[in-house]
Amino acid sequence: MIAQLRRLGRFVLDKLGRLGRASLFFMDMVIALGAFLFTRPGLVIQQVYSVGVLSLPIIVVSGLFVGMVLGLQGYTNLVDFGAESSLGAVVALSLVQELGPVVSALLYAGRAGSALTAEIGLMKATEQISSMEMMAVDPFQRVIAPRFLAGLIALPLLACIFTAVGILGGYYVAVQQLGVDAGTFWSQMQGRVEWVDDIINGVLVKSIAFSLVANWIAVFEGYDAIPTSEGIGRATTRTVVNTSLAVLGLDFMLTALMFGDK
Amino acid sequence: MIFDGIDLDIPRGRITVIMGPSGTGKTTLLRLIGGQLRPLTGTIDVAGERVHKLSKPDLYRLRKQMGMLFQSGALFSDLSVFENVAFPIREHTRLPETLIRTLVLMKLESVGLRGAWRLMPNQLSGGMARRVALARAIALDPMLIMYDEPFAGQDPISMGVLVKLIRTLNDALGMTSIVVSHDVQEAASIADYIYLIADGRVMEQGTPETLGQAPSAWARQFMQALPDGPVAFHYPAPDYAADLLSGEVQ
Numbered sequence: 209m210i211a212q213l214r215r216l217g218r219f220v221l222d223k224l225g226r227l228g229r230a231s232l233f234f235m236d237m238v239i240a241l242g243a244f245l246f247t248r249p250g251l252v253i254q255q256v257y258s259v260g261v262l263s264l265p266i267i268v269v270s271g272l273f274v275g276m277v278l279g280l281q282g283y284t285n286l287v288d289f290g291a292e293s294s295l296g297a298v299v300a301l302s303l304v305q306e307l308g309p310v311v312s313a314l315l316y317a318g319r320a321g322s323a324l325t326a327e328i329g330l331m332k333a334t335e336q337i338s339s340m341e342m343m344a345v346d347p348f349q350r351v352i353a354p355r356f357l358a359g360l361i362a363l364p365l366l367a368c369i370f371t372a373v374g375i376l377g378g379y380y381v382a383v384q385q386l387g388v389d390a391g392t393f394w395s396q397m398q399g400r401v402e403w404v405d406d407i408i409n410g411v412l413v414k415s416i417a418f419s420l421v422a423n424w425i426a427v428f429e430g431y432d433a434i435p436t437s438e439g440i441g442r443a444t445t446r447t448v449v450n451t452s453l454a455v456l457g458l459d460f461m462l463t464a465l466m467f468g469d470k
Numbered sequence: 471m472i473f474d475g476i477d478l479d480i481p482r483g484r485i486t487v488i489m490g491p492s493g494t495g496k497t498t499l500l501r502l503i504g505g506q507l508r509p510l511t512g513t514i515d516v517a518g519e520r521v522h523k524l525s526k527p528d529l530y531r532l533r534k535q536m537g538m539l540f541q542s543g544a545l546f547s548d549l550s551v552f553e554n555v556a557f558p559i560r561e562h563t564r565l566p567e568t569l570i571r572t573l574v575l576m577k578l579e580s581v582g583l584r585g586a587w588r589l590m591p592n593q594l595s596g597g598m599a600r601r602v603a604l605a606r607a608i609a610l611d612p613m614l615i616m617y618d619e620p621f622a623g624q625d626p627i628s629m630g631v632l633v634k635l636i637r638t639l640n641d642a643l644g645m646t647s648i649v650v651s652h653d654v655q656e657a658a659s660i661a662d663y664i665y666l667i668a669d670g671r672v673m674e675q676g677t678p679e680t681l682g683q684a685p686s687a688w689a690r691q692f693m694q695a696l697p698d699g700p701v702a703f704h705y706p707a708p709d710y711a712a713d714l715l716s717g718e719v720q
Contacts, residue, residue: 336544339603342506343606344561
């Protein structure tokens, strides 16, 4: 009993310690952001390419398939009620409010977040971070903050692209394959999707919030990783698992706040 | 506790070697001098400045006058040899590109690797990587350079090259060098002064000549690489026969 309590206490203390370190890390990162943002934009652009542009294939292909599945499922269910004309709105609202930001954040965690963690963890394991410090170069300004900011920019853009491609996928299945009228498909979408309530709140606000969490977790796990191959492997796994859980939990809270009173 | 009442003076312009068995905190000592770690008690002064009391900007200002050669070389794997050496120059100066090129080639020439400037770190041998890292460490002409196990895992030729480079660069650039090593012969051959540390204390100190005739059994064991002596061959353990017969798995 005492041993179990001790284990529980150690577990809680360990988690609280990590949360404290992550908070201090976030503060250092924000301070570093202010220091380099206007003097070294090239560092951010380079990283936007790495985490954003290189993530495009998985985002575009996944977006297309998700949209196509939505079109097919939506049609199959709506046609029973003679409501297939609403398919455009169903596809668009599903993607804009939920699937666009959530799925792209989950894919981002797997593709770019894990890569960020592994890269920073390896830099730590091979003493590149230490050597940078000894050269009087702040790793927060040179390595951490540019990657965080690049991710912060990249994920909302990827979510927008995912949503747009998903709508095209839904259009292809609904209109080209299942015979839904193209004019109805687009006009229903135009009539039902609100600019502020759905697009700004859905795609933009949600994906910015997810981006903040996903990139914070990714860079922190890399910096906090035990500098061994096993330690980096575990940190990479933690990035994907923690980001996925955080995104899904945050999604519920944001959805309740944004759409709960409708 | 890693160090207990340790007291070292590193004379300016000399090569001071710190030797001791693995795990005695030699690298920790370098990190303390470089301000990457802070001592719980005691003081560390570099060029008249109390390192562990400095603010971050002041510490970084002091570090611009320090170089450190890490055991692994710690080259940036995504940058070429040229860009690695140019890194501290680009970060801390606003020199034109032609001057940066000249400086980088001069530094690479001094370590014999000017012809390798286009290569990436993964194309270098271990010895070459350390020489490139050395060129990077001296890029800003530091007053103090610290070498963390520079000879570990090197073949005899690379070791000879590194020994020669450390001595030559120290004398040519008028630097102060601290070499942490447990390669007795190589380290002693370039040392002006040696500290032998173990169990968190300075066990012996002196010039290579005086340490060769050191009276203590510990120093003799270390300097002559004897397998047994004050530093026991066996890790502390219960009685051998009793241990075998106890039958305990854990």
